Amino acid sequence: MDYLRRVLDQELDELLPGVAAIAIEGAKGVGKTATALRRAQSTLRLDDPARHSALTADLDLVTRLEPPVLIDEWQLVPPVWDRVRRAVDDDPTGGRFLLTGSAHTPSSARLHSGAGRIIRLHMRPLSMAERFPNSATVSTTELLSAEAQVDGRSELAVPDYAREILRSGFPGIRDLPDRARRAQLDSYAERIVEHELADSGVTIRSPEALRAWLTAYASATSSDASYSAVLDAATPAEADKPSRQTVSRYREHLARLFVVDPVPAWTPTFAPLKRLAKTPKHHLVDPALAARLVGLGERALLQGDGHHFKAEGSTFLGALFESLVTQSVRTYAQTAEARVGHLRTRNGDHEIDLIIENPDMSIIGIEVKLKPSVVDRDVVHLHWLKAQMGSRMIDQVVINTGEYAYRRPDGVAVIPLALLGP
Structure with missing residues (x-):
């Protein structure tokens, strides 16, 4: 190949x-x-x-x-x-x-x-720019230097992104026939549970409990649900749950194997923001693996099926789309020597899906929307953060599933995921 x-x-x-x-x-x-x-x-x-x-x-x-x-x-x-x-x-x-x-x-x-x-x-699984070479028209590096041209046209719509999520970003899996790819993802999850941790010297007394916890973690994709809530979801009918220490061990070692890839909470340096939540946002290495663990295919995702921890009115497909965006943005930000976090106030009044921060502490705020159009209520939190951060916030972005990249009259850049690159 x-x-x-x-x-x-x-x-x-x-x-x-x-x-x-x-x-x-x-x-x-x-x-x-x-x-x-x-x-x-x-x-x-x-x-x-x-x-x-x-x-x-x-x-x-x-x-x-x-x-x-x-x-x-x-x-x-x-x-x-x-x-x-x-x-x-x-x-x-x-x-x-x-x-x-x-x-x-x-x-x-x-x-x-x-x-x-x-x-x-x-190195993470394939970003969207790697999956579709030469499709990106907006550069993350240029956004971070306040020099980006925001334009371009994408032919992808929501069903295309759903299929792309399920195809996986693992290079050796994504081009397989559908059934073979599903079998490989199942095998990947099974190997994590049955072999990878053991090969690293970790004793797993109950592979079934680990598999249940990993599935619950997958259902919490793109949320900052508490670890106790994830544990409860993994063992809903069990009085004798794994201890917090056991679950912490799962999490620690799965992170060491890069299987769980949480986004840390962003805390600004020398800034007036206070009362920010410190819980990370949950992500697995690949949203295709999360979808497979939860057991949802394309039709179910497009119909809005699936238990998840996101806000009321959101869908599991929306959570997986945010995870795909996050995977890509982290890849691009690393090339630009920037770091990525997320922001949520403790009372939940304000939440921004992704913050990219330059070494000079200037930032970009990103909201992720599984829809083709952007309305004023979609950018409220971005404008709030701009009011707090002033000139340190050099751009405001909504990544969506639309056709065109453009700037709104209020300056917010609207960028279809397929058009964003490094």
């Missing part, structure tokens, strides 16, 4: 010549190895028993191979991280090592953070 260029390739183009070691991290199946292989001269795939044994016996092997050296699934031999770090101390020449990993550092490993030696880049 032809390689599909990723947004992260742009970051690697910029960083690799001057950085000795880069770790590409993300969930299994997002495409880390395929991207790294295109740049490597030597490869150590540590899921290969022979290479695993060779590196375990001789960590110095990484310094004798022709660079860039790709160490794939490095977490399977945790000491290699510190060996690479020391190699960078000895010779900081750019482009020496690429490490790929589908788990954060194992909790049992006492490793140096690598700060200053190994740069970490997060």
Whole structure:
């Protein structure tokens, strides 16, 4: 298959010549190895028993191979991280090592953070701009520099976005026939429950309870429902529920495997905003996985079926669409060296789906709407935030499912998701 260029390739183009070691991290199946292989001269795939044994016996092997050296699934031999770090101390020449990993550092490993030696880049499933190359007409980077042209036309409508959600952003899954893709998503979830956590040294006493919790978490997609509410949804008829400590362990380790990918609550620095909620917004690695866990297909989503934790009047398809938007926006923001959060006041008076913040603390507020048109009530919270933040808020955006990208008379940019890119 032809390689599909990723947004992260742009970051690697910029960083690799001057950085000795880069770790590409993300969930299994997002495409880390395929991207790294295109740049490597030597490869150590540590899921290969022979290479695993060779590196375990001789960590110095990484310094004798022709660079860039790709160490794939490095977490399977945790000491290699510190060996690479020391190699960078000895010779900081750019482009020496690429490490790929589908788990954060194992909790049992006492490793140096690598700060200053190994740069970490997060790879997520395919963003919309990666799924539809050359379709984007509005640049996130230019929005963040207040220089964006907001125009373009999209041919996608709500049913197209529903199908795109279900196709998945995993490169190896999305082009399969429908039934095969559903089977692969089922297998992905089963492997998480039955193998991935155990392979990471986590004892799961009740796989059924973990599966139920993961399904409840999926139903909470794009909400900031409390973890106790998620637990109650996972065990509605059970008096003997898993303890909070057990559920916290689930969450911690699933995050370490990049399976859960929550958006943190945004708290501004040097700003007057107070009484902001601190609960993260819940997202799985891919909204297709969330839809499969909950058990909803295209027809059910379009009919508005599905229990969810979003506000009254919203739909589970709307929650999944927001998750798809979030996945894409986080990918684009990373390239622009920006961070992403969400905002909600404690009393729920104001809520903004996504905040992108530049290193200079200027921000963009984004609302997500599963509909083709935008009316005044859709931008009320954006105008509230603009009044609070003043010049620090450099743009206001609504991402929707419409046909055209344009600016409203009040300055709010309306951008169909298919037209937004890095």
